[in-house]
Amino acid sequence: MSDRTRATRVRQHVHCDSCYSRRCRARVEVSVCCAVMPCRLLCGAVFHLCKEEDHLLLCPNVRVPCLNAGFGCPLHMPRSSQAAHLQVCPASLVCCSMEWIRWPIDETNPHSEIALQENVLKESEGQEQPLDLAMALVDQTDLYERLEMNPIYPELMEAEEKEKKEEAAIGGFVNGDTDTATNEVSAESNSCGSNVVEQNGLGQISGPFKGTYNLCDMMFSMERGGCAAAQANQDNPKQNPNPEEKDTEKKEAAADTGKTGHAPWQEGVMERLGNELTPQEFNMYMVHHGSMLLAFGKIKACTPREDDFVYGSLEPIPVQTLYSFKIPDSYHYGERRVHYYDSTRPPSEPRSVDTSDLKVDEEDWFSDEAAATLLGYAEIEVRGHKISESNAADGLYVDVGTQTHSFRKAPFKAKTTLAEAMVDRPLKLLLQLQSERVSGRNTRAGCAFTFLCGHTFHRREFATHYRNVHSDIQTSLSGWFEQRCPLSYLGCTFSQKRFQPSTHKATVSYNQHLRIFNLRPTLAASEGDTSQSSRSSEDPSTTQRKRGGRKGGDGEDSLSILPFEVLCHMASFLDSLSLSQLALVSQLMRQVSSSLLQERGMVTLRWEKKTYSHGGAKWRAKPVWEFSHLFSSVESWHMADVPPISAHLKVCPYYKTSLSIEPVPLPSISDKQECKKERLSLVNQFTGSNWQH
Numbered sequence: 001m002s003d004r005t006r007a008t009r010v011r012q013h014v015h016c017d018s019c020y021s022r023r024c025r026a027r028v029e030v031s032v033c034c035a036v037m038p039c040r041l042l043c044g045a046v047f048h049l050c051k052e053e054d055h056l057l058l059c060p061n062v063r064v065p066c067l068n069a070g071f072g073c074p075l076h077m078p079r080s081s082q083a084a085h086l087q088v089c090p091a092s093l094v095c096c097s098m099e100w101i102r103w104p105i106d107e108t109n110p111h112s113e114i115a116l117q118e119n120v121l122k123e124s125e126g127q128e129q130p131l132d133l134a135m136a137l138v139d140q141t142d143l144y145e146r147l148e149m150n151p152i153y154p155e156l157m158e159a160e161e162k163e164k165k166e167e168a169a170i171g172g173f174v175n176g177d178t179d180t181a182t183n184e185v186s187a188e189s190n191s192c193g194s195n196v197v198e199q200n201g202l203g204q205i206s207g208p209f210k211g212t213y214n215l216c217d218m219m220f221s222m223e224r225g226g227c228a229a230a231q232a233n234q235d236n237p238k239q240n241p242n243p244e245e246k247d248t249e250k251k252e253a254a255a256d257t258g259k260t261g262h263a264p265w266q267e268g269v270m271e272r273l274g275n276e277l278t279p280q281e282f283n284m285y286m287v288h289h290g291s292m293l294l295a296f297g298k299i300k301a302c303t304p305r306e307d308d309f310v311y312g313s314l315e316p317i318p319v320q321t322l323y324s325f326k327i328p329d330s331y332h333y334g335e336r337r338v339h340y341y342d343s344t345r346p347p348s349e350p351r352s353v354d355t356s357d358l359k360v361d362e363e364d365w366f367s368d369e370a371a372a373t374l375l376g377y378a379e380i381e382v383r384g385h386k387i388s389e390s391n392a393a394d395g396l397y398v399d400v401g402t403q404t405h406s407f408r409k410a411p412f413k414a415k416t417t418l419a420e421a422m423v424d425r426p427l428k429l430l431l432q433l434q435s436e437r438v439s440g441r442n443t444r445a446g447c448a449f450t451f452l453c454g455h456t457f458h459r460r461e462f463a464t465h466y467r468n469v470h471s472d473i474q475t476s477l478s479g480w481f482e483q484r485c486p487l488s489y490l491g492c493t494f495s496q497k498r499f500q501p502s503t504h505k506a507t508v509s510y511n512q513h514l515r516i517f518n519l520r521p522t523l524a525a526s527e528g529d530t531s532q533s534s535r536s537s538e539d540p541s542t543t544q545r546k547r548g549g550r551k552g553g554d555g556e557d558s559l560s561i562l563p564f565e566v567l568c569h570m571a572s573f574l575d576s577l578s579l580s581q582l583a584l585v586s587q588l589m590r591q592v593s594s595s596l597l598q599e600r601g602m603v604t605l606r607w608e609k610k611t612y613s614h615g616g617a618k619w620r621a622k623p624v625w626e627f628s629h630l631f632s633s634v635e636s637w638h639m640a641d642v643p644p645i646s647a648h649l650k651v652c653p654y655y656k657t658s659l660s661i662e663p664v665p666l667p668s669i670s671d672k673q674e675c676k677k678e679r680l681s682l683v684n685q686f687t688g689s690n691w692q693h
Helices: 003-012 014-018 049-056 079-085 114-123 131-146 159-171 177-191 210-219 221-235 243-256 269-276 279-295 369-383 462-474 525-537 540-549 564-571 576-582 587-594 645-649 671-676 682-687
Strands: 036-038 046-048 063-065 076-078 093-095 099-101 450-452 456-458 482-484 495-497 499-501 506-511 516-521 602-611 617-626 637-639
Touching: 036 049, 046 049, 063 079, 076 079, 131 450, 131 506, 456 462, 456 602, 462 516, 499 506, 564 587, 576 587
Parallel strands: none
Antiparallel strands: 036 046, 063 076, 093 456, 099 450, 482 495, 499 637, 506 516, 602 617
16 A cells, blocks of 8 residues: 555544554544444454455455466465465475586596496497496486587687687777778779679678678778878868978977976076076986986987997897706706706707608597597596696796697587587497586586586475485495496496385386486286286187277277276376376376376476567566476385395306416525425524524
8 A cells, every 4th residue: 555545544534544453432433433344254353444455465364376476386375375385386396406526437547447338338238227327328418418619629610600700800890981992892893893792782791702801991991091081181281281380380389488497398498407406406307307308309318429429330249148047956846847957968859740650540540529528628627727738837948738639520610519529429438437426626617527417396305306316326326226246347247236115116217318217116027927818818809898998999008998087096196207207108198197287296487489570589488387207205225135246256257267276486485495395493593694694
């Protein structure tokens, strides 16, 4: 309510403005007091009739929109239920900000699992991939889409892109003054029969050499302006007098100004200084104003014999180089740079080496785009600079290195990502299988190999997601949740999952399309065999009669013939991830899942760009309903019924025993002792000749 409206009501009802009693007995009078009434929504409040509008702003029984109405929630509820609704509001969402780091493999490290990663990719084709491998491949795909080629290889960009940058840089300097010259040049070119540069009616240049023409036009615009000014001076000599006449007028005006001052630019200042100032004052004046006197020509820079100074005989002075640098004794410098200052070291001379001297095939000249790019970004993250970047070691020497790369798809276009450069290439894992937690040193803003979960969940589901996915599975994935063979570094690809949920029978798998872990229920083999045998022994006509409850029953499954209400009740027991996958089965199942969106789903805003016919565009937010990617909550895990890893070692092809048949002498036994066949004792040791001497 505005202040103006409130002031009007105060003047109309003087008593009602200050009365807050539920038992007011004041007499109803015009402009003084009105009747007392209870709330029509039965909230229990009693007030004067003129305060009903103000009460509706605070009444707990008034139906108002949700607090997240601006984020897509369409529900209306009493004002008293807003706080409780936030716990189940479909627009009250949380985006998971869990981060982890996955570094590229180091081929120079002998402990790297390069053999394992090569073998596991070959064996996992067409089969269920291990959890660590599936997650590493998804992270690698995400990394390829984020890394650009321009920051690492600016010299391998296409020349057209560089020309566009130059045109954009000089485009702001070309103003309207150059349009006249443009017209003149285009007219001359047309008169000569040249069609290289053309000009349309709007004064714009078109043609294959438009960028070169604009560059030349900008370079010679100042010269053209000077020529135009000189021509104007010749045409109008009265308006533009001779510069020499201007100088003469300035000198005459300066001579008329006082001749009694001590300014360095006045005439006869030196004579007045010698007559009027004492020697001490004259010296002080020369200290402060000597440079100005020299600049104005009042004193001479040298004392020649005559008016014109003439140099005598000049003789060349031999250039002598003095090496006065010496390494301090207290400065412990690296041995790799001491030889730079060692004068006793024999001199060396540079030699050029051609690529043909390496004696390699032309196919070996090309580098792998993915390996080279990952190595370049890793150098920036670890070392803080690019590969072969100039480095000033000290005040005398600077390390300058160059490294060239030959790629099959070079040169690259602007904003080319690594994923675009690796199209039609065989799949190869170049990231480590083990991931690391984000530390204070490696933050997301400063590390290119940091990955974000980024999944959106309902506020009540976030705690379950973080506990089951990130704390239970992801952080203990390598070696604990999923155990590999101890000889995996040799190339053994055997792995087994050691844990499963305690509440239900299911195994953990990774969905690469959704980029999330999920639970896959496991059925007993006996139940599957029994159901399969019963189906095979059943009469086809009987099956047809059972499926005849709905039209088109030939292509429908046994679940689709159930009533819609029963299907909705059965779907209410599924988790959010299962509901999102159920909606992809058929149109009927999509309707079943849609019936649970208001209760189990979440609403998000998806921005879309709308382009109008006149060329303008506008972004609009569209509410989208969907299910989160949360599987059933797992309160505890227990060890799965799998054999120990020692059972695999008995049949592991990489587990090879080494049997030593020939005897091996111990280090303490010498040849002399073996010939005497005597064992050295403590008494013989002290009584020996060595001890006596």
